[in-house]
Amino acid sequence: MPRTYVVTGAASGIGLATAELLAERGGRVIGVDLHDADVNVDLTTAEGRADLVSGVADASGGRIDAIIANAGLALPVAKTAAVNYFGTLATLEGLRPLLADSPAPRAVATASMASLFPPDDALLDAFLAGDEPAAMARASELEAGPPEQGNLIYGTTKRALVRWIRRNAPGPDWAGAGIPLNAIAPGVVETPMTEAYTGTEEARTAILEMVPMPLNGIFQPRDAAYLLAWLTSEENAHLCGQVVFIDGGSDAVMRGDSTW
Ligand SMILES: NC(=O)c1ccc[n+]([C@@H]2O[C@H](COP(=O)([O-])OP(=O)(O)OC[C@H]3O[C@@H](n4cnc5c(N)ncnc54)[C@H](O)[C@@H]3O)[C@@H](O)[C@H]2O)c1
Numbered sequence: 001m002p003r004t005y006v007v008t009g010a011a012s013g014i015g016l017a018t019a020e021l022l023a024e025r026g027g028r029v030i031g032v033d034l035h036d037a038d039v040n041v042d043l044t045t046a047e048g049r050a051d052l053v054s055g056v057a058d059a060s061g062g063r064i065d066a067i068i069a070n071a072g073l074a075l076p077v078a079k080t081a082a083v084n085y086f087g088t089l090a091t092l093e094g095l096r097p098l099l100a101d102s103p104a105p106r107a108v109a110t111a112s113m114a115s116l117f118p119p120d121d122a123l124l125d126a127f128l129a130g131d132e133p134a135a136m137a138r139a140s141e142l143e144a145g146p147p148e149q150g151n152l153i154y155g156t157t158k159r160a161l162v163r164w165i166r167r168n169a170p171g172p173d174w175a176g177a178g179i180p181l182n183a184i185a186p187g188v189v190e191t192p193m194t195e196a197y198t199g200t201e202e203a204r205t206a207i208l209e210m211v212p213m214p215l216n217g218i219f220q221p222r223d224a225a226y227l228l229a230w231l232t233s234e235e236n237a238h239l240c241g242q243v244v245f246i247d248g249g250s251d252a253v254m255r256g257d258s259t260w
Pocket of ligand 1: 008009010011012013014015032033034035041042043044070071072073074083087110111112113185186187188189190191192193194221
């Protein structure tokens, strides 16, 4: 029987490349996005998150094998907090029961190398407390502030997400249920999200100064898709709470000896 994968953010970029790759390999893919997907929902809203679960349950017949929680925004606006953190958690937690009958259940989220950037502590605390109203209030303050404040939102969503993954992956809901839960942390990938940073040689040089990628530089979404596909394959039975940096070396350059 083919494996059934749910991919959020499937209409564009890394999600689209992943959906295409899995389908080419014979998988059954249920794409989720705001538009142009099998299940069209807005992951920033309670209604959209509920419709995600019912829509995927209907489309799958109530059984899936893998969750790829990938949808996201990188704008310096409060909405980024809603989709990247709470929308991703709603995806993972809401769809987890549908993994129960899979012989090889898997889950992965798309974080970012931006999780290495200094976070906004108040926003990070609100995320980790699971307090969406407080997080949205703080994110709105950052959005209204000078650009350097709004720019903290994205990295903070990804820092909180990787913390949540590491805290929860070894626990009863995931490892205890036989589900490897991990994250990928891409460097700069050429997608509509990063067009402003990758569209010209000048922009590419500038972004690579901030995000050093000595191994093969800026890459294509298909290259991230290969890793997402492996992490959600039957072959991955023992990775637990890992944040796999697919970043051309930015983690190794920036964190050096401090991490292994
Ligand atoms: N492109 C990069 O360099 C890069 C680097 C690190 C991490 N990422 C992460 O990879 C993931 C995919 O990004 P991408 O580069 O493919 O971007 P993208 O903009 O090409 O695709 C993101 C998709 O998410 C969807 N989405 C956004 N808000 C949504 C919502 N509220 N509800 C449902 N769907 C929503 C969008 O409609 C879009 O189709 C994101 O989580 C992003 O943060 C990207």
